[in-house]
Amino acid sequence: MLNAKPTWKSTLKTLLYLAPLLLITAVFTIWPLLNAFLMSVYTKYNYFTDHVGAIGWNNFAYLWHDPLFHLACRNTLLLALVATPLTVALSLLIAYGLNRIHHLARFFRTIYFLPFVTSTIAVGLVWNWIFRLDGGLLNRILGWFGYSAIDWLNDPHYALAALMVVCVWQGLGFNILLFLASLNHIDQRYTAAARLDGANAWQRFTNVTWPLLLPMTILIIVNTALTNFKVFDQVYALFHGSAGPGNADLTLLYYLYQKFYVENQYAVAAASGVIFFLLIGGVTLLTYGYFRHRRRQMGGRL
Amino acid sequence: MQVTLRDIKLAYDHQPATLNHFSAQLPDGQLTALLGPSGSGKSTVLNLLAGLLTPDAGQIYFDQTEVTHLASRQRHIGMVFQDYALYPHLTVRDNIAFPLKMAHVRKAARYQRVAELAQLVQMTDQLAKFPRQLSGGQQQRVAIARALAKRPDLLLLDEPLSSLDTTLREDLREGIHRIQRATGVTTVLVTHDQDDALQIADQIMILADGRLQQVGTGTALYRHPHNLTVAQSIGRPQLNTCAVTALPTAWRQVLPLEYYQQATTVGIRSEALHLETPTDPHTVAGTISRQIQLGRDHQTTLHTATLRLVSTALPATLQTAVSIGLDPTGCLLFAADGRCIWAGDAHA
Numbered sequence: 316m317l318n319a320k321p322t323w324k325s326t327l328k329t330l331l332y333l334a335p336l337l338l339i340t341a342v343f344t345i346w347p348l349l350n351a352f353l354m355s356v357y358t359k360y361n362y363f364t365d366h367v368g369a370i371g372w373n374n375f376a377y378l379w380h381d382p383l384f385h386l387a388c389r390n391t392l393l394l395a396l397v398a399t400p401l402t403v404a405l406s407l408l409i410a411y412g413l414n415r416i417h418h419l420a421r422f423f424r425t426i427y428f429l430p431f432v433t434s435t436i437a438v439g440l441v442w443n444w445i446f447r448l449d450g451g452l453l454n455r456i457l458g459w460f461g462y463s464a465i466d467w468l469n470d471p472h473y474a475l476a477a478l479m480v481v482c483v484w485q486g487l488g489f490n491i492l493l494f495l496a497s498l499n500h501i502d503q504r505y506t507a508a509a510r511l512d513g514a515n516a517w518q519r520f521t522n523v524t525w526p527l528l529l530p531m532t533i534l535i536i537v538n539t540a541l542t543n544f545k546v547f548d549q550v551y552a553l554f555h556g557s558a559g560p561g562n563a564d565l566t567l568l569y570y571l572y573q574k575f576y577v578e579n580q581y582a583v584a585a586a587s588g589v590i591f592f593l594l595i596g597g598v599t600l601l602t603y604g605y606f607r608h609r610r611r612q613m614g615g616r617l
Numbered sequence: 618m619q620v621t622l623r624d625i626k627l628a629y630d631h632q633p634a635t636l637n638h639f640s641a642q643l644p645d646g647q648l649t650a651l652l653g654p655s656g657s658g659k660s661t662v663l664n665l666l667a668g669l670l671t672p673d674a675g676q677i678y679f680d681q682t683e684v685t686h687l688a689s690r691q692r693h694i695g696m697v698f699q700d701y702a703l704y705p706h707l708t709v710r711d712n713i714a715f716p717l718k719m720a721h722v723r724k725a726a727r728y729q730r731v732a733e734l735a736q737l738v739q740m741t742d743q744l745a746k747f748p749r750q751l752s753g754g755q756q757q758r759v760a761i762a763r764a765l766a767k768r769p770d771l772l773l774l775d776e777p778l779s780s781l782d783t784t785l786r787e788d789l790r791e792g793i794h795r796i797q798r799a800t801g802v803t804t805v806l807v808t809h810d811q812d813d814a815l816q817i818a819d820q821i822m823i824l825a826d827g828r829l830q831q832v833g834t835g836t837a838l839y840r841h842p843h844n845l846t847v848a849q850s851i852g853r854p855q856l857n858t859c860a861v862t863a864l865p866t867a868w869r870q871v872l873p874l875e876y877y878q879q880a881t882t883v884g885i886r887s888e889a890l891h892l893e894t895p896t897d898p899h900t901v902a903g904t905i906s907r908q909i910q911l912g913r914d915h916q917t918t919l920h921t922a923t924l925r926l927v928s929t930a931l932p933a934t935l936q937t938a939v940s941i942g943l944d945p946t947g948c949l950l951f952a953a954d955g956r957c958i959w960a961g962d963a964h965a
Binding site: 502504505507508509510511512513514515518522523526527529 | 667668669688689690692694695696698700702704705706715716718719720763766767
């Protein structure tokens, strides 16, 4: 029946169907999340006996005064703010190009998609070799152009840039795929109409293709920003289990990892996790709000 | 602007040529309809004019200028696509102003032109809406306004009425006619519906099998078709046809013997079959198998000993056995190659 009204009975029945998944989500996502929130306010806490001595905001105060945490915040924000637009712009450019070439498009698509399906550890090792001071591919290429070699991974000035390069490169594949799908979805008639309306290639892109891509672009921006906020394994692989020279590549997640697994400051780790959560939650809400605003502007489309 | 297509050839990949040695001329300031069944190549002709397709051979001229390889955006053409292709992210106002914006016309001038066009297509009160908020007919009018925005030399309409319901069709057909008269722009209308073509076109081109079958006014095409294809594509209900050998002897006698002997196919217009007194020597006995009322007219399906015919000249009757006379002016004779050799009173 298409017009069946929900009743208590039908709702209960639905819940029963959903129960297995709900149970798994509750045990493995919601319960740990709640615990993390709670743990962030435990001040005299024994993780192994689960004994809570006192409750308060001390962990947050600690973070407030910890220069390492400040550094982690700065690095994470810098990484997200630089790598995200770069990734999105590059993937759009490449997707647009791939959409227009007819030969070898499938081949290039595979090439660009490879980073996405390759393990980050392997990727990190390969990039580690590319960035090496002597014999590294990047420095060799720079050498051809007459630039002196840069110690990408050991110079604190360049280590974050190196990490950004890896993040951008790794983010391309999936985003290109999404952009390509979205480009293929745009009706050819709009571009044909724009052509007849006298629009040149650039005008067609800015006035027709780009606005029609906007919903997908917003999705990709949010997704890429979140990915770049959550960088951890790339750092781990690139610098062999350290946060780079002089903590130059210390990200929020790396900070959390260190506090929890290395320094055993569980409550501080939980508190930094809460701040991390608020940060990415804020970013998501902000973009979502913008998306809603644009949708209303465009008369409910998108 | 007069448009000339000369000896055009075009084939899509791995297919026989859609157009072969196609030549046609569209007179300045007139509304020309390209009429043909789907697959006849009529949309291909439109896309060639629009510059969305390039011919494999042949030339296209706008007045005396050759434009065969000129890009669409330099041809100064307005086009209304089949389902309008209005930009979904722009308001009606910005949709209409789009071609002007592309030409870097200042905003004030742009919106003034939009106001004029909105008046012309009667959409003044809808300018702030988005395309998805409009009905099909309104979208069509916006598309026409957009196509006219930069005062094109040529207006192309690709089946603009096909997705509308009947009442709206009538309205918008009138609308297109009125706008074309008001602007005087040379217009090409592609359609598969003879009513669209007959009601608004100054001249009709009939396309079939990638060839131009005949060009002329609705009257000329109906009265003097060049061949069987043309005769069958104009007129409703469709022309009755039969082999000359199957035609009853009583009817043969009303047709001119000299042409009759060369013909292989006879075409009989539905209005040429009428009721006659049985005493008349040129009548044929028939039975009525079905009679339907189509508004003012009756459409009758008849059977004679050998033929099944449709007539619109029979009055409403309860009889089933009738005597039917044949009016020679509604008859056409076709040679074996489909050429029309006699068309009622004059030979083609």
